[in-house]
Amino acid sequence: xxxxxxxxxxxxxxxxxxxxxxxxxxxxxxxxxxxxxxxxxxxxxxxxxxxxxxxxxxxxxxxxxxxxxxxxxxxxxxxxxxxxxxxxxxxxxxxxxxxxxxxxxxxxxxxxxxxxxxxxxxxxxxxxxxxxxxxxxxxxxxxxxxxxxxxxxxxxxxxxxxxxxxxxxxxxxxxxxxxxxxxxxxxxxxxxxxxxxxxxxxxxxxxxxxxxxxxxxxxxxxxxxxxxxxxxx
Ligand SMILES: NC(=O)c1ccc[n+]([C@@H]2O[C@H](COP(=O)([O-])OP(=O)(O)OC[C@H]3O[C@@H](n4cnc5c(N)ncnc54)[C@H](OP(=O)(O)O)[C@@H]3O)[C@@H](O)[C@H]2O)c1
Numbered sequence: 001x002x003x004x005x006x007x008x009x010x011x012x013x014x015x016x017x018x019x020x021x022x023x024x025x026x027x028x029x030x031x032x033x034x035x036x037x038x039x040x041x042x043x044x045x046x047x048x049x050x051x052x053x054x055x056x057x058x059x060x061x062x063x064x065x066x067x068x069x070x071x072x073x074x075x076x077x078x079x080x081x082x083x084x085x086x087x088x089x090x091x092x093x094x095x096x097x098x099x100x101x102x103x104x105x106x107x108x109x110x111x112x113x114x115x116x117x118x119x120x121x122x123x124x125x126x127x128x129x130x131x132x133x134x135x136x137x138x139x140x141x142x143x144x145x146x147x148x149x150x151x152x153x154x155x156x157x158x159x160x161x162x163x164x165x166x167x168x169x170x171x172x173x174x175x176x177x178x179x180x181x182x183x184x185x186x187x188x189x190x191x192x193x194x195x196x197x198x199x200x201x202x203x204x205x206x207x208x209x210x211x212x213x214x215x216x217x218x219x220x221x222x223x224x225x226x227x228x229x230x231x232x233x
Contacts, residue, residue: 062090066199067146071095071188073126073180074152076103079203083149088115092147096121097136126152126180127172137187144195145188150181151203153222159214170217177221 054060062070070087074080075096084094088111096104096111096119104121112119122139124132154176156169181202192198205222212219 059090062087062092062147065146066092066197067144067195069093069095069143069145070147070149071097071140071145071184072149072151073097073184075149076100076107080149080151081107083151083201083203084111085115087147087149088112088117088119091115091117093118093120095119095140095143095145097124097152099123099125126176127154129171129175129179133183133187136184140187145191146198148184148188148198148200149203150184150201152180153177153203153205154218156215156218161214162216165217173217173221177218 070084070092072080072084072087072094075084075094076098080098084096084107088094094108094111094117096108098104098121101123104123108119108121111117120139122136124136126132154173156165185200188198189200192200205218207215207219208222210219
């Protein structure tokens with residue numbers, strides 16, 4: 001057989017097996033594209049559902065839908081303070097819970113003067129295990145709590161290996177990020193269920209949804225959830 005024939009034979013065999021790989025890759029590509037399109041469609045739908053559709057029907061009256069008072073934990077700074085202000089702007093009375101009494105007094109006064117709502121505060125340190133909850137339960141017992149925002153959270157002082165973390169950091173992270181949300185729900189949820197209305201927001205983090213090396217406990221403690229009750233939804 002001439003050399004040229006052998007080359008042609010080889011070329012034909014290679015292109016036949018390549019066409020099989022190309023077809024296989026085309027199937028993988030099509031599957032990937034369909035998956036991306038479906039997830040984009042879902043994301044677009046949830047963005048419209050959250051940010052556009054509610055606005056079309058006018059602003060929801062939070063007091064009517066959920067109740068007069070909202071409790072926000074960790075509410076003298078950052079996201080918690082912003083949540084408290086946003087709810088107050090919509091006419092909801094606010095109960096702030098944090099550690100520092102001076103900051104609580106000042107934020108409480110500023111919210112009530114700016115938004116003309118009632119405010120109150122509870123001094124509590126969520127790192128103290130079971131200690132703060134009897135006082136919180138007592139302070140909330142006669143209030144119609146429609147909204148609970150479990151915002152308080154603790155981050156690492158700096159990223160580190162699990163084996164380097166002190167016992168104190170572990171307990172604080174568990175008490176502040178996990179126990180507080182569960183205990184606060186245990187305090188307010190029975191009345192919400194009884195009244196068949198209420199909303200609970202658990203402030204999570206993107207760290208919950210992917211591996212977070214050197215932030216393992218924070219990531220695990222933020223695998224949280226959001227619950228909305230409204231007429232037993
Ligand atoms: N910041 C971010 O980039 C980010 C990103 C994703 C998720 N998050 C989550 O969002 C939430 C708020 O974060 P942030 O950054 O806004 O917080 P922040 O600015 O550090 O605010 C902390 C607030 O919590 C209070 N607080 C802290 N430790 C407390 C304790 N042991 N007991 C009672 N109150 C305590 C502080 O009050 P005192 O003044 O009394 O200490 C303050 O009002 C957290 O759950 C966090 O995990 C934050």
